[in-house]
Structures are given as structure tokens and as C-alpha cells.
Amino acid sequence: xxxxxxxxxxxxxxxxxxxxxxxxxxxxxxxxxxxxxxxxxxxxxxxxxxxxxxxxxxxxxxxxxxxxxxxxxxxxxxx
Amino acid sequence: xxxxxxxxxxxxxxxxxxxxxxxxxxxxxxxxxxxxxxxxxxxxxxxxxxxxxxxxxxxxxxxxxxxxxxxxxxxxxxxxxxxxxxxxxxxxxxxxxxxxxxxxxxxxxxxxxxxxxxxxxxxxxxxxxxxxxxxxxxxxxxxxxxxxxxxxxxxxxxxxxxxxxxxxxxxxxxxxxxxxxxxxxxxxxxxxxxxxxxxxxxxxxxxxxxxxxxxxxxxxxxxxxxxxxxxxxxxxxxxxxxxxxxxxxxxxxxxxxxxxxxxxxxxxxxxxxxxxxxxxxxxxxxxxxxxxxxxxxxxxxxxxxxxxxxxxxxxxxxxxxxxxxxxxxxxxxxxxxxxxxxxxxxxxxxxxxxxxxxxxxxxxxxxxxxxxxxxxxxxxxxxxxxxxxxxxxxxxxxxxxxxxxxxxxxxxxxxxxxxxxxxxxxxxxxxxxxxxxxxxxxxxxxxxxxxxxxxxxxxxxxxxxxxxxxxxxxxxxxxxxxxxxxxxxxxxxxxxxxxxxxxxxxxxxxxxxxxxxxxxxxxxxxxxxxxxxxxxxxxxxxxxxxxxxxxxxxxxxxxxxxxxxxxxxxxxxxxxxxx
Numbered sequence: 154x155x156x157x158x159x160x161x162x163x164x165x166x167x168x169x170x171x172x173x174x175x176x177x178x179x180x181x182x183x184x185x186x187x188x189x190x191x192x193x194x195x196x197x198x199x200x201x202x203x204x205x206x207x208x209x210x211x212x213x214x215x216x217x218x219x220x221x222x223x224x225x226x227x228x229x230x231x232x
Numbered sequence: 233x234x235x236x237x238x239x240x241x242x243x244x245x246x247x248x249x250x251x252x253x254x255x256x257x258x259x260x261x262x263x264x265x266x267x268x269x270x271x272x273x274x275x276x277x278x279x280x281x282x283x284x285x286x287x288x289x290x291x292x293x294x295x296x297x298x299x300x301x302x303x304x305x306x307x308x309x310x311x312x313x314x315x316x317x318x319x320x321x322x323x324x325x326x327x328x329x330x331x332x333x334x335x336x337x338x339x340x341x342x343x344x345x346x347x348x349x350x351x352x353x354x355x356x357x358x359x360x361x362x363x364x365x366x367x368x369x370x371x372x373x374x375x376x377x378x379x380x381x382x383x384x385x386x387x388x389x390x391x392x393x394x395x396x397x398x399x400x401x402x403x404x405x406x407x408x409x410x411x412x413x414x415x416x417x418x419x420x421x422x423x424x425x426x427x428x429x430x431x432x433x434x435x436x437x438x439x440x441x442x443x444x445x446x447x448x449x450x451x452x453x454x455x456x457x458x459x460x461x462x463x464x465x466x467x468x469x470x471x472x473x474x475x476x477x478x479x480x481x482x483x484x485x486x487x488x489x490x491x492x493x494x495x496x497x498x499x500x501x502x503x504x505x506x507x508x509x510x511x512x513x514x515x516x517x518x519x520x521x522x523x524x525x526x527x528x529x530x531x532x533x534x535x536x537x538x539x540x541x542x543x544x545x546x547x548x549x550x551x552x553x554x555x556x557x558x559x560x561x562x563x564x565x566x567x568x569x570x571x572x573x574x575x576x577x578x579x580x581x582x583x584x585x586x587x588x589x590x591x592x593x594x595x596x597x598x599x600x601x602x603x604x605x606x607x608x609x610x611x612x613x614x615x616x617x618x619x620x621x622x623x624x625x626x627x628x629x630x631x632x633x634x635x636x637x638x639x640x641x642x643x644x645x646x647x648x649x650x651x652x653x654x655x656x657x658x659x660x661x662x663x664x665x666x667x668x669x670x671x672x673x674x675x676x677x678x679x680x681x682x683x684x685x686x687x688x689x690x691x692x693x694x695x696x697x698x699x700x701x702x703x704x705x706x707x708x709x710x711x712x713x714x715x716x717x718x719x720x721x722x723x724x725x726x727x728x729x730x731x732x733x734x735x736x737x738x739x740x741x742x743x744x745x746x747x748x749x750x751x752x753x754x755x756x757x758x759x760x761x762x763x764x765x766x767x768x769x770x771x772x773x774x775x776x777x778x779x780x781x782x783x784x785x786x787x788x789x790x791x792x793x794x795x796x797x798x799x800x801x802x803x804x805x806x807x808x809x810x811x
Contacts (some may be wrong), residue, residue: 160262162284162416166423169255173248173427173597180244180593193591201594204431223698 167215305475306541356564373657490741681707707751
């Protein structure tokens with residue numbers, strides 16, 4: 154689904170997941186280096202690292218797959 | 233900021249929340265250039281794919297208190313709350329996709345009241361449009377207030393700050409980009425809701441020791457608290473043989489016929505808030521697939537809503553005493569006395585679980601999920617309101633010769649007006665909370681009869697304009713009558729809901745069932761003695777007079793019927809597993 158120009162809704166979603174995933178992943182790494190005083194339940198599972206990583210990878214995939222350049226190329230091929 | 237809040241946000245959490253607001257506004261600004269005609273602004277150009285329309289259809293329903301409210305209901309009523317996601321949604325969504333969508337799509341209506349105009353005439357449209365328009369913005373305001381209260385309790389945010397910031401953001405992006413902007417943001421919000429909420433059930437099940445461990449802990453905790461029939465909290469059907477066997481005070485008749493056959497059918501097939509997303513689909517196949525895609529994801533929503541409520545029952549303990557934490561009704565918990573005692577309301581169970589597992593970053597994403605839920609619901613309300621007001625009230629009753637350009641202008645102003653009325657309602661409720669109950673009841677009065685009127689109109693060509701209008705009116709008035717009767721004489725609940733043990737939800741189910749039947753009976757009887765419309769005027773609107781494109785040429789994997797059957801099978805399996 155295209156928007157005003159060549160940006161797909163899925164590209165916006167990719168950007169959101171990529172940025173959030175990066176921030177959460179980086180926070181998880183920082184917590185390993187500098188453990189917090191008040192820890193959440195199941196802190197030892199380091200959910201922010203693997204969940205942030207999942208979001209980061211998913212976001213990167215969406216950004217690549219639906220990037221404006223690829224979309225323009227695909228549209229040109231179809232037209 | 234309040235002195236004591238449920239969660240404390242770190243700088244990275246605030247960055248995530250601020251980035252979310254920036255992105256939704258950027259989408260609205262970016263799409264402004266594609267909202268210049270009525271079709272663009274109100275119908276998103278009718279060019280949405282099945283996936284976009286389907287996810288927006290579901291996301292618009294994940295409104296302000298959908299996440300927290302139903303997690304709270306799961307804590308209060310147990311797994312019975314999942315009925316609102318399965319039998320209370322899936323059959324209706326599949327029915328919409330496979331039976332009703334062809335008529336909505338082929339007649340190219342802009343709205344559900346617009347369909348009533350084509351099928352029955354102006355009086356039915358006017359009754360439906362006026363009731364829907366006003367109830368939608370009132371409900372939006374009530375949800376806004378309820379959300380702001382929870383944000384104050386959970387995050388310590390000022391109630392005025394929550395109301396104004398979130399509603400102004402929604403007003404900007406919907407007024408700029410119209411339905412397309414609302415839909416794009418709803419899809420984004422759908423992803424953020426899952427990204428922010430999915431971790432809670434995953435970590436909760438790890439802590440509880442899986443589903444069997446969760447069941448055992450709930451049974452143990454509720455037995456310790458002397459709750460009668462604690463097994464009913466983890467079984468969906470086995471305790472519905474009798475009103476007194478389950479915490480909701482309902483039996484299977486109310487769930488199957490009241491919820492499954494009337495209320496959910498009314499909501500998912502005729503509430504324009506959700507149907508508008510489907511009308512934006514680019515072709516009939518996409519329009520039929522969209523509710524099926526929505527249904528597939530709807531079946532999974534209990535994982536992020538109901539399961540956290542059940543996990544709260546199993547795992548939450550007072551951090552100071554170590555004893556079981558017992559949540560209480562919100563009005564008690566959020567009163568001055570309740571807050572002084574440190575009580576927590578049912579609707580706080582999801583934020584409590586969020587705070588339990590989510591550290592910096594994840595907490596920001598979780599709070600973003602809650603805000604996204606609120607904003608997607610509100611955007612759905614105001615975009616639907618703007619369409620119904622512009623086409624079915626302004627264009628039909630006030631300025632019949634309005635140009636397309638003036639309709640778009642009116643739509644933008646209506647979006648802002650809808651937000652302003654919502655904010656006004658929120659402040660009204662703030663000063664007189666009993667209004668909340670009455671408006672919620674008022675909204676429910678119109679849902680069940682509207683379904684009866686639309687369905688009979690689609691499937692029976694003999695239904696007449698007089699029958700449709702009087703059936704809708706009789707159904708609505710009978711619902712109002714039953715509600716008033718029970719308010720004046722609480723003993724009447726044994727007639728309306730068949731049992732004195734019926735709780736509020738059970739009463740709603742039975743009231744919907746009776747008024748739906750009354751609507752159908754009046755529509756049929758009046759139609760039999762009044763003059764029907766000629767067949768030529770019903771082409772494209774009624775079964776038997778509408779040519780519905782066949783799908784024989786499409787492969788089985790491209791047919792909506794096949795995917796509808798797959799979702800139906802999943803629905804049956806889930807109900808059997810959690811019987």
C-alpha cells in the first residue's frame with residue numbers, strides 16, 4: 154500500500170521497529186555493563202536484549218524490503 | 233507528577249514515547265497531499281489492500297480500554313472474558329466477510345447509514361446516523377477520560393495533560409490525512425501494541441511454569457481466598473450450564489445467542505467504526521479477505537489481553553507483606569480512601585504485569601502500546617463520526633447540494649469538532665461519573681436492533697421501508713424499556729436476564745437478544761402489511777437481486793471462503809482446548 158509519494162506503510166512500521174529495537178537492545182547491553190539496583194522479575198533472562206534484538210532485525214528487514222528505492226524500482230518494473 | 237505511581241519511566245522510555253508521537257504526526261503530514269477529494273478523505277481512495285484494511289479493522293477496535301479493561305475483566309471473571317474475543321467476534325467477522333461485505337461493497341455506500349438510505353429510505357438513515365454520530369463521540373470522550381484516569385494512576389500523568397496531548401495528536405493526523413492517515417496509523421499502532429504487550433504473557437508463562445502451572449496457581453490462590461468454584465476461572469464452557477457456576481453469572485444461552493448471535497454480530501457487521509475500514513478496500517476480494525485477516529489476529533489477542541489478567545491472578549503478591557494481592561473495582565481503588573490504602577483496580581492488572589517484567593526501554597514500549605491502543609480507537613471514532621456527519625447528516629439533511637470540496641472541508645472541521653465534543657464529554661464525566669454508565673448503556677441500545685434491520689434488509693427483498701424503520705425504532709425502544717425497568721425495579725432482572733444472579737454483562741447479553749428479536753419481529757410483520765420497493769430499486773442491495781462475482785477462476789489459496797474455513801477451524805480448536 155503506497156502513501157503520498159513512494160513510501161509504503163510497511164516502511165514506516167520498519168522504521169518504528171528498527172528505532173525502538175535499537176534503543177531497547179542498547180539499554181539491555183548497558184544494563185549488563187551497569188546492572189540496575191532495582192531489578193524486574195526474571196531480570197536474568199535479559200528480555201530487553203533478545204526482545205530488542207527481535208524488533209531490530211524485524212525492523213531492518215521491513216526497512217530493506219519496503220525501502221523507497223526498492224519500491225520505486227518495483228513500480229517502474231510493473232508499469 | 234504524583235508522589236506514588238505504579239511505574240517510573242526512565243529517559244529511554246520517554247524517548248520511545250516521544251518518537252511514537254512524532255511518527256504518527258509525520259504520517260499525517262506526509263499523507264495530507266492525498267486527502268483532497270471526498271473519496272480520498274473519507275474512504276482512503278478505496279485502494280487499501282486486504283492486509284492494511286484487515287489490520288486497521290482490528291486495530292480500530294483495540295480502543296482505549298480494550299487492552300487494560302479486558303485484562304481487568306480476565307482478572308475479575310477469569311478466562312470467560314475470552315468469549316468476547318472468540319465466540320463474541322470470530323463468527324461475526326466471518327459472517328461479515330462472506331455474507332454481508334458483497335452488498336456493502338457493490339452498492340458503493342460511504343457508510344452503514346448510507347446503506348440504510350439505499351435499502352429503506354431517509355427515515356432509517358436519519359435515525360441510524362444521528363444515534364451513531366452522537367454516541368460515537370460521547371463514547372470516545374468516556375474512553376478518553378477512563379484512559380486518562382488509568383494514566384494518572386499508572387504513570388502519575390496529569391489527567392488534563394493525557395486528555396489534551398493525545399486528543400490533539402489524533403485531531404491533527406486525522407484532520408490532515410483523513411481516513412488514509414487514520415488507517416496507516418492504525419496499522420502502525422497494531423504492530424506497536426503487539427511489540428509492547430507480547431512480552432508479558434511470554435515471561436509470565438515462564439514464571440508460572442506454563443499453562444498447567446498457571447492453572448494450578450490460580451486454583452491454589454482462589455481457594456486460599458475462599459472464592460467459590462475456582463476452577464471456573466480457567467474453563468470457558470464447562471461451567472456455563474448454570475448461572476451460579478461461574479463468576480460472570482451467565483449461562484451458555486446468553487453467551488451463544490446474546491453475545492455470539494446478536495451483540496457481536498451487531499458490532500462487527502454494522503458499527504461503522506470498524507466497517508469503514510473494510511469499505512476502503514480496493515476490490516471485493518480484498519474487502520472479503522480483510523475481516524478474515526482481522527479474525528485470525530483477533531483470535532490471538534487473548535494472548536496479550538486475557539492471559540496477563542490470568543497471570544495477575546496467579547502471580548501478583550503484595551511486595552511488602554508477600555501475601556496475595558487482591559485487586560478491587562476501579563471506583564474503590566481510585567477513591568481517596570482506596571489510594572491511601574494502596575489498593576489497585578482491576579484495570580491496573582496489565583500495567584502491574586508490565587512493571588513486573590519490563591525494565592527501561594521495554595517499559596516505554598509497553599506504555600506506548602497502551603497509548604497506541606487509545607489513539608487508534610479514538611481515531612476510529614472521529615474518522616467514522618466525520619464521515620457519517622458529512623454524508624448522512626450534513627449532506628442529507630442540511631445541505632443536499634454540497635460539493636465534494638465542501639464535504640472534504642466539512643470532514644476536516646468535523647474531525648476537530650468530534651475531538652472537541654469528546655474532550656467535553658471527558659470533562660463532563662469527570663464531574664458526574666454516573667453519566668458514564670448511562671452513555672455506555674445508550675450506545676448498546678442501538679447495536680442489536682441495527683444488526684437486525686441491516687441483515688433482514690440484505691437477505692429479504694420483501695422488507696419494506698416502513699418495516700425497516702419501525703423495526704429499528706421498536707428494537708431500540710424495547711432495549712431502553714428493559715434497561716429502565718431493571719433500573720427502577722432490580723427484581724425485573726429475573727425476567728430480562730432469566731436469573732437474579734445475572735451480572736451486568738449477562739444482563740447486556742439478554743437485553744440485546746430480546747431487542748434483536750423484537751426488531752426482527754416488527755420488521756417482518758410491518759413489511760408483510762406494507763408495500764415493498766420495486767425490484768429495480770433493490771438491485772445491488774439485496775440477496776437474489778445482486779450479482780455477486782464468482783471466484784471459480786481463483787486458486788483455492790486466493791479464495792476468501794478457504795481462509796474463512798481455516799479461521800473457523802482454528803476457532804473451534806481453541807474452544808475445545810480451553811473447554
